[in-house]
Amino acid sequence: MKRVVLGLGLILCMAMPAAAQRSGTYDITGTNPDGTPYIGVLQLDQIGLLSFRLQWTIGPDVIEGVGMVSGLSFATAFSLGNTPSMGVYELRPNGQLVGQWTTIGAFAAGQETATPR
Secondary structure (H helix, E strand, O other), rough: OOOOOHHHHHHHHHHHHHHHOEEEEEEEEEEEEOOOOEEEEEEEEEEEOEEEEEEEEEEOOOEEEEEEOOOOEEEEEEEEEEEEEEEEEEEEEOOOEEEEEEEEEOOOOOEEEEEOO
């Protein structure tokens, strides 16, 4: 019986990083690398234990990407036009994602906060 309980505890601990992040709709506020502000919506859908599909809607633009949670970090990859881009976010206890993003070859980063609805 102790082994079963210990085994269940280990399984739950392994699943906790994904549980720390949840699927849903997030309101986003951010700043582009050039300093201009933006607002929008992020739809986050879990598609595996640690992997997510993301869709940002910012004004008329829709940006699709993928993400992966690791501990309290959430990494994203997406494309702005034909330019590969990425972001790294901290998972906050209140469910917010707070981080930076950039495009390949850029010498500046944008900031973004995603707050669950």
